[in-house]
Amino acid sequence: PEMARLVHASMAQWNDYHHEDEDVDGEERDESGVDYKSTGRDSLVFLVDASKEMFIMGEDEEPSPFDMTMQCVRSVYTSKIISSDKDLVALVFYGTEQSKNPRNSFKHVYIYHDLDLPGARRVQDVDGLRGEKGAQVAGETMGSGNTNLGEALWCCSNLYSDIKLRLSHKRLMIFTCRDTPHGGDSERDRQARTKASDLKETGVVIDLMHLMKPGGFDVSLFFCDVVSPPEDEAELGLQMEPCGKLEDLQKRVRAKEMKKRSVARLNLCLGEGMNVAVGVYITALQARKPNAIKLYRDNNEPVRTKTRLYHTQTGSLLLPSDTKRVQVYAGRQIVMEKDEVDVIKKFSDPGLELIGFKPMERLKLHHHLRSAVFIYPEEEMVTGVSNFNPFFTMCSVRNVFALCKYTRIRNSPPRFLALVPQKEEVDDGQAQIAAPGFHGIFLPYADDIRTLDTPQLPTASESQVDKMKEIVHKLRFKYRSDAFENPVLQQHYRNLEALALDLMAPEHIEDLTMPNVNMIDQRLGSLAQEFRDLVYPADYNPEGKTAPKRKPAEAAGGTEKKPKVEMSEDELRGHVQKGNLGKLTVPVLKDACKQFGVKVTGTKKQELIDALTAQLTK
């Protein structure tokens, strides 16, 4: 579950971004902008080798290739459930003893899950194939037998063609640790190659997720002719190493599993007649809990909501054109047509317009409004890349950012972006950790910056700063942006999972946002006390409320929460006569009521005052 969680919920609710700002004007809400309706569904088939070799445990208790694959499949299932619940996924085994496919026309191919939405049950199914027990289950239900990859691929191509929905992105991942699946049977090799090329012709992208095998995995023996050619030449070298670790495998699967979708395709206009086609992508955006749906009580089926506008007087239904928009200022209604409200927001056509360049240090850290976007040349366009490249390279060399005016869609008001060049970075395993392109940082307008009264306070002395440095030093860690899960989301999905599977209790989540207080205290030792002695006087309590009145209460430490201020009857009568009971606080009034045996029904201040006044003016 630990590893699964890494990918679990990985890209939750990208589609629900527009709930972030409850913007009535509806402007800029679909920043994620991906319309799945028009692009069709994504689909992914896991084609997993189930031969004996897949079940051999690695050294040092390393999980078997099969086990690793199942963990990956599970994490993709759960992440799909959360992030893109319209995507279709299938799980097919090859090299099995048993066969299970429509009409069982393909031997040694076992369709475990056909192409469909993943759900809680499927996650549970895959869980059942994990670990030692899972291997046993797999052995019993499917067994290991002959391999005919060609048949398996054929079977997969039927899965795709049986789907009546429009599929936009079709991907097939082969998980295996055998580089010569047919053991030299050239007829079967040929058959598999032909079937693979048939699949590729219908737009299926075939990836190889090859796993470590003793003696190394040689892709050139067979699989190089099966898989789809890489996106670019550079990638070719990177993917040739087999995965030995689950993390690597997951990383690799994750990088491939999501189709990159741009939120906009625009021209970056350098000047009159100088346009470079670019795509705008989102790489970091707050994931949110999805909206609840309404279900019919009797059958738990979702109900549809229909919103209707109707006229209060006549009861007749109104069309949008029967309405107008108003805002009221100084008591006057200002009326506009819906179209006018929209067109007011139009400034220029969609695009990125270069204003000029600034040195990088001019980009202020605190000029942050919302998640940045990522700008990359349109890959399909050769000229996009070749014209983008010099521009990109020089911005990077000169350490400048390009200031651009950004209009995302037709009626969106302009925002200014700082385009910051990002050079490509790869890790030791040659996996890309930072993609090359521009980060587009949204810059604030004058209205977005607030003027603050800054307090004038004394500053720390050198010895005080030095002590704090020791503290900072003790608590250093290496921050990684993907190391923290959102506990709110995790808890929510864990709850749903438990309900869907009738579990007794949801799986426990570890809240990584909580400070590890024990560990911190231990590491700091006496440092905290030493710093406190340096900066605080003995009688200062930094944890007390800002108002000092709380202090005596805490000092008393008794059972009483608040010291009771007994008020003499005369005092109270005085207040009543002067009519300034209202100056007393509610607790004092309540105490006074108790003290004088006044019965009050409500707790509102005026009710207390009225009751007291009634009592004392008798």
Place this chain on the structure above:
Amino acid sequence: MARSAKTALVLCLDVGFSMSNSAPGQEPPFQQAKKVIQKFVQRQVFAENKDELGLVLFGSDNTKNNLAKDDQYQNISVHRQLMIPNFELLEEIQNDVHPGSQQADWLDALVVCMDLLQNETLGKKYERLNIVMLTDLNTPSSPDQLDIIIGNLKRAGITLQFFLPFPVDGGGSNPPHGGKALSREQQQGLEMTKQVMMSLDEEDGLEEVYTFSDAIEKLSVFKRVEKRPMAWPCTLTIGSSLAIKIVGYKAVCEERPRKSWSVVDAQTHQKDDIKRDVVYCLNDDEETEVQKDDTIQGYRYGSDIVPFSKVDQDQMKYKTDGKSFAVLGFTKQSMINRHQFVGTQVLKVFAPKDDEHAGVALSGLIRALDDLKMVAVVRYVYARNGNPQLGAAFPCIKEKYECLVYIQLPFMEDLRQYSFPSLENNKKYTPSEDQLSAVDSLIDSMMLVEEDKDGVKKDLFKVNHIPNPQYQRLFQCLHHRAVNPSAPLPPMDPWLTTALQRPLAVATRCQAPLEILKKKFPLKEVVKKKELKTSKELFGNSTEEPDAKKAKVDEEEDFNLADITEGSITQVGSVDPARDFRTLIRQKSLPFGEVCQQLTGRIEQLLGNKNMNYYIKCIPCIQTFREQSVQVGNADHYNSYIQSLKTSIPVRGLQEFWDMLVQDALTLINKDEVEGSTFSSHDAKQFLTAGEKKEEVVAAVVDDTGDVDDLLDMM
């Protein structure tokens, strides 16, 4: 408690006859002053605060004020008492305030204003009393009362602002820019103005004297209503034994308009006449409506739908126990990627202003972090049961203050790690030295930060000084519509358009480098023929191309993209047969005859539906068929198909379709087009029309033989 503080302000406008005088081609001072007032009042109206405003005209034809007696304080009219400004006032200014034919002493007018202010603010609380004087100072004034007036202003705490047609320091006997020299009265008036202002505020008094033109420019910018920053008191904790009291403030946050649009009935403009009604219905064919009470809440979990009541959810959900600003640890600033910032705000975190000890402690942390180039990674919770955030607290040391700058960082779920093909290690696209140096000089010419001769850096384009154009435009339109309800919306203010453009200096400077750059970038020479058109679209000025041409380019682009995304087309499909046909012909992977056969097969299939929609789909197929046949130089397949099609028209009842072909002049391919054709151009044309006559006859026959239903259908 909300502040009851408000301002009382009297606008004192000179409408005397000299205000209408102006040099040829210049706007008279009266018109300028009126604009200042309009823009100012408009701003006040939209701000919707409690400030009160009065309007006094002097030099007016009538007299209406409390002090008027005998020949004293004549031609001064209190147009409006102190009131919260509204649109009626704006309309009055627009329609009823005109230049007069009289003159009045501006000092007298000032006294009237003071009287008005004092009388009407009596017994009420105001934060500020202010008089705004708009005049050309062109009336003789008697300075004897000046000291008494100044004394009264001071005593009553009334501040004063002057708006003049000329600058206060550029005056004297030198003519102001473009205008005539100041008159003797104006010079004298200016001296008195200076005297008044300096005695009210020795140092900055003259800064409250403005010119009309400056004021118009400044007032054109709609000022947002300042929000008082909300303090967020909390405690910064490091483990269990180190705490520092802090106060956070929102420092940067996308400002939204205070008001939103509401929906009204188009006729009555009444909100109450419209009701929005949400109904729930089952997903069945009848769309059976169900009551809201019969619905429960649920969530999707992949293919599962999980009923999950609000009560259960509240009980099971993640809970936080209160506000928090707890340090998890410290990390290098370089480990935090700025492009991964999330959230929609930036907080500045200070110590409470009355707590020196907290100040010292926080300062210790800020300075330590700054020296070490590190940040604190913190858990931030705004309030009880608020969602926890993970964020970075950066040290920020300014000349005047120190603080932590808190920005939210992403959770793992927020990240989408795309990988993109390498740009640098891409041999195909390695930029040439030429190109790099061209971009280099472009950057030089387009630098927005430059050093002046004193070495002071100047930023030509500060985004954080531009008011949000969306709101500027919105208020411009709202104001216009409020006072001109039936007029169309006004064009964008020119100053706003300019403010969003490349600064003129830069635009001029970069012309030459841009031209050079254009030459260095691949266009026709490098790009292959097929990509020529796309590249033009990418790199040409597409907006200048005529529409027809552009449409063609688009189509071509579409075509190329389809090529790439669809994989290779192996047969003429039913979705877009014409396109497939074209692609297959170009690919030459199948014999021409076979491809033609596939296409005609599709056409026949479509025609079998006998439906206009399918006919419409067939036309481009036949068009393409013809086009490609001519291009390939093989007319046989096309001509024979069209001939056989024609003979089958009557039998199949496809007359409607045939008419469409005739209309589009889809004739047989003639000899002039393709050598191998057996038809002359005359024959080819004849073929269509000849058909027509015959068709009529045949059609009639068909009608006769049709059964009753068909006949009825035709009536």
